[in-house]
Amino acid sequence: MRSTLVPSRIRNLDLPPFDPLNRRAAELRAAGRRVISLGQAVPFFAPPPSALAAARAALDTPEVHRYATDPGLPSLRTLLAERLAETTRADAAADDLVITAGGNHAFALALTTLVDPGSEVILPAPYFTNHQMMVVALGATAIEAPVGDRTTFAVRWSDLEPHVTPRTKAIVLCNPSNPTGAPVEAQEGSRIVREAAGRDVVVISDETYMQFVYDGAHWSAASVAHWRRNVVVIGTFSKSFGMMGWRVGYMLADASVCEQAIKVQDAMIICAPVVSQMAAEAAVRESWGYAASFHGELRRRRRVLADGLADISRLRWTPTRGGLFAFVHVEGCTDSTRLSHELIERAYLVTIPGASFGSSGEGSLRLSYGYADADDLTEATQRLARFFRSA
Numbered sequence: 478m479r480s481t482l483v484p485s486r487i488r489n490l491d492l493p494p495f496d497p498l499n500r501r502a503a504e505l506r507a508a509g510r511r512v513i514s515l516g517q518a519v520p521f522f523a524p525p526p527s528a529l530a531a532a533r534a535a536l537d538t539p540e541v542h543r544y545a546t547d548p549g550l551p552s553l554r555t556l557l558a559e560r561l562a563e564t565t566r567a568d569a570a571a572d573d574l575v576i577t578a579g580g581n582h583a584f585a586l587a588l589t590t591l592v593d594p595g596s597e598v599i600l601p602a603p604y605f606t607n608h609q610m611m612v613v614a615l616g617a618t619a620i621e622a623p624v625g626d627r628t629t630f631a632v633r634w635s636d637l638e639p640h641v642t643p644r645t646k647a648i649v650l651c652n653p654s655n656p657t658g659a660p661v662e663a664q665e666g667s668r669i670v671r672e673a674a675g676r677d678v679v680v681i682s683d684e685t686y687m688q689f690v691y692d693g694a695h696w697s698a699a700s701v702a703h704w705r706r707n708v709v710v711i712g713t714f715s716k717s718f719g720m721m722g723w724r725v726g727y728m729l730a731d732a733s734v735c736e737q738a739i740k741v742q743d744a745m746i747i748c749a750p751v752v753s754q755m756a757a758e759a760a761v762r763e764s765w766g767y768a769a770s771f772h773g774e775l776r777r778r779r780r781v782l783a784d785g786l787a788d789i790s791r792l793r794w795t796p797t798r799g800g801l802f803a804f805v806h807v808e809g810c811t812d813s814t815r816l817s818h819e820l821i822e823r824a825y826l827v828t829i830p831g832a833s834f835g836s837s838g839e840g841s842l843r844l845s846y847g848y849a850d851a852d853d854l855t856e857a858t859q860r861l862a863r864f865f866r867s868a
């Protein structure tokens with residue numbers, strides 16, 4: 478089939494640069510180079526033993542081989558609602574949850590359920606690339622709203638308000654943010670939810686990194702008293718429990734919205750993988766604080782990275798409170814894609830160009846400290862220092 482049969486809105490989408498960069502890293506490794514990847518948006522730890530044991534036991538049950546009900550296992554939804562209520566003060570019940578095949582699927586489900594093609598969706602930027610891609614794939618328009626504070630990257634209502642039009646259907650928060658690691662601060666977040674509600678605008682809050690806030694507490698959009706009016710929270714087991722390959726996440730929204738969403742869920746995937754739901758349930762029951770047990774190590778890595786970067790005069794980064802990322806401004810850089818390619822060829826470092834997170838990300842690089850350990854981070858910053866000395 479000719480690719481011109483594919484609509485231009487899909488042909489014009491850019492695939493994030495991870496695959497080509499990882500392929501090049503693999504080639505260089507095969508040629509004997511010691512490549513360090515700061516590219517991966519993943520934590521270093523394996524799933525908790527509770528999840529692995531539950532998955533093994535699940536294989537011996539007949540239910541695991543069948544479809545679950547569309548919204549997911551009732552026992553998982555009940556337990557998850559309780560945990561979210563305890564830890565984020567989200568007033569949630571089982572009927573407010575749909576278990577999905579990961580966070581990205583939950584986002585696609587929320588958008589398909591709530592956003593009309595042709596309407597506008599505001600993305601505070603730098604944004605998570607997959608958010609922009611999904612909005613465009615659905616036939617809606619992604620509106621980039623650059624975050625004004627380029628030090629903390631904390632999103633404010635005043636960053637978003639100028640972009641609101643009568644066509645605005647949704648605002649997407651990424652809290653904490655991929656790619657900046659900045660959490661949404663409680664006061665501004667509540668204001669955004671309130672202002673959006675007053676305009677009948679939905680707030681889709683991607684809280685994938687909710688368990689990765691190192692200083693202070695995570696603020697959830699579902700902790701706002703009237704969240705049911707206009708908030709959808711996206712969550713996932715991928716990062717909090719090191720379960721990326723299990724493809725299990727959730728959408729939290731008022732039960733009346735979930736009731737509509739499960740029609741889309743049924744048409745898309747029927748239900749999330751059952752073995753993964755069983756593993757996730759054990760993780761929620763027995764290991765809810767699992768990610769927090771790695772905070773000490775993640776803080777240490779963040780410090781090592783910050784110290785190393787501080788010695789490089791062209792680079793500027795003020796550590797953010799969460800996520801797995803440093804969004805580093807590179808003085809004088811106007812082509813971060815080229816810079817990333819130079820870094821892999823000359824310093825054997827995988828970095829992600831800031832431009833892949835929207836035009837307001839140009840001139841920066843995203844470095845992840847989720848996977849590389851402290852020794853690798855030290856070595857990486859030494860390589861960066863040598864690279865920028867000779868650049």
Ligand SMILES: Cc1ncc(COP(=O)(O)O)c(C=O)c1O
Nearest residue numbers: 518579580581605655685713715
């Ligand atoms: C902000 C954000 N949302 C969603 C996802 C996708 O997660 P999942 O594996 O649950 O689909 C990621 C993955 O990197 C992410 O960074």
